[in-house]
Every structure is written in C-alpha cells, then in structure tokens.
Amino acid sequence: MINKSPLSPHLSIHKKVMTALFSIFHRISGIGLSLGTLLIVVWTAFLALGPKYFNFIMHYYTTNFIFKIIFFIWLTGIFYHLFNGIRYLYWSLGIGMDLKTVHLSGYIVLFLTFISTIFVWFVI
Amino acid sequence: MKNYVSNWLTQRFTAIILIPLTFWFVFQCLSFSEMNYSQIVLFFNSSLNSSLFLVMMVSMLLHSKIGCETILEDYVKSYKIKKISKLLIKTVSYFSIIIVIISIVILMDII
Numbered sequence: 056m057i058n059k060s061p062l063s064p065h066l067s068i069h070k071k072v073m074t075a076l077f078s079i080f081h082r083i084s085g086i087g088l089s090l091g092t093l094l095i096v097v098w099t100a101f102l103a104l105g106p107k108y109f110n111f112i113m114h115y116y117t118t119n120f121i122f123k124i125i126f127f128i129w130l131t132g133i134f135y136h137l138f139n140g141i142r143y144l145y146w147s148l149g150i151g152m153d154l155k156t157v158h159l160s161g162y163i164v165l166f167l168t169f170i171s172t173i174f175v176w177f178v179i
Numbered sequence: 180m181k182n183y184v185s186n187w188l189t190q191r192f193t194a195i196i197l198i199p200l201t202f203w204f205v206f207q208c209l210s211f212s213e214m215n216y217s218q219i220v221l222f223f224n225s226s227l228n229s230s231l232f233l234v235m236m237v238s239m240l241l242h243s244k245i246g247c248e249t250i251l252e253d254y255v256k257s258y259k260i261k262k263i264s265k266l267l268i269k270t271v272s273y274f275s276i277i278i279v280i281i282s283i284v285i286l287m288d289i290i
Contacts (some may be wrong), residue, residue: 100282
C-alpha cells in the first residue's frame with residue numbers, strides 16, 4: 056500500500072520552534088485527556104452500579120498517591136489544552152496569526168495554565 | 180476520506196461547547212471530593228446537572244475520537260495499524276457514550 060497521505064513535519068531534524076512545541080504539547084495533552092475521559096466514564100458507570108462499587112473506586116481515586124499525581128497532571132493538561140485550544144479556535148477564523156501576536160498569546164496560555172492550576176489545586 | 184470537513188467542523192463545535200462545561204465540571208469535581216455517594220446521586224437527580232454532564236461527556240468523547248484519529252492519520256505509516264487503531268478508537272468512543280447514557284438514565288431514576 057503506497058502512503059498517499061501528506062507528510063507531517065519531520066520533528067526531529069528541525070530547530071524547535073515555539074509554535075511547533077505548543078502544537079505537539081496540545082496533541083500530547085489531548086491523548087492524555089482522552090484517557091482521562093475514560094476514567095470519568097468508569098466513574099459514572101460505578102456511580103450508577105451502586106454505593107458498594109462507587110466507594111470501591113473512590114477509595115482508589117482518593118487514597119492512592121499515584122492518582123494524586125495523575126490528578127495534578129490532569130488538571131494542568133485540562134487548562135493547557137483549553138487555553139491553547141481557544142487560540143486554535145480563533146486561528147481557524149484567521150484571527151491573530153501574525154508572529155508577534157502568536158508568541159504573545161502563547162505566553163498568555165502558559166501564564167493562564169499556571170495560574171489556573173495553582174488556583175484550583177492550592178487555593179480552592 | 181470524505182468526512183474531513185464534517186470532522187473539522189465537529190472538532191471546533193464540540194470545542195466551543197466544552198469551554199464552559201469544562202470549567203463547570205472542574206468546579207463540580209472539587210465539591211464531589213467532599214460528598215458521599217447519596218449526595219452525588221442527588222446531584223445527578225437534577226435534570227439540569229444530568230443534561231449538562233451528558234452534553235459534556237458526549238462532546239468530550241467525540242472531540243477526543245476525532246483528535247486521536249487525526250493524530251493517527253499524521254504519524255502512523257502502516258495502513259494496517261492505522262485501520263485497527265481507528266476501529267479501536269471508534270469502538271471505545273461509541274461504547275463509552277452508550278455507557279454514560281445508560282448510567283445517567285439509571286442515576287436519574289434512583290431514589
């Protein structure tokens with residue numbers, strides 16, 4: 056089978072450009088969030104199954120240290136993907152695409168991600 | 180592939196829906212962590228909460244389905260692996276949507 060699909064950029068041979076890094080992290084966080092969504096599906100199903108099942112899974116989610124780390128990374132991923140996604144949404148309309156604005160909005164994404172994660176995790 | 184345009188539109192449409200619902204759900208999760216089973220069930224007894232949750236989950240699963248397919252399309256060269264992975268993603272996504280719908284229907288009926 057001859058591959059007719061267009062080539063994606065050869066990531067390893069180029070100098071790392073900010074927009075490319077943001078794009079690849081958008082995809083990595085997207086894959087992570089997809090897996091997270093499945094955790095919510097499991098949570099919902101166990102909730103519907105009854106208190107016995109629900110308490111069993113909540114015990115895992117709340118007492119396991121690994122889950123605490125997962126939840127922190129998850130939260131960071133949610134905010135990064137959300138704020139960076141907003142950027143891609145208005146890029147779809149062709150707005151704010153000159154290099155200066157792109158770099159500025161990139162830093163704003165990082166700032167908002169940091170602030171929101173810290174705020175939700177430590178303050179509330 | 181013929182549904183590039185509808186995928187592109189669906190990806191953006193679900194993204195817009197997910198922006199407010201994500202904030203809503205993150206804050207709900209914070210209060211869930213202090214609730215017991217019956218309090219959370221009570222939350223889902225409200226048809227407003229249940230509907231918002233359902234819309235969020237369906238949008239999220241469709242959004243992630245299209246996103247994962249796009250990533251596969253870009254990086255996986257083998258036709259066979261691509262086809263199998265796409266089938267897997269499709270199955271898991273639709274299966275999850277069905278599970279969420281059934282769960283919500285059960286939850287709204289409890290009590």
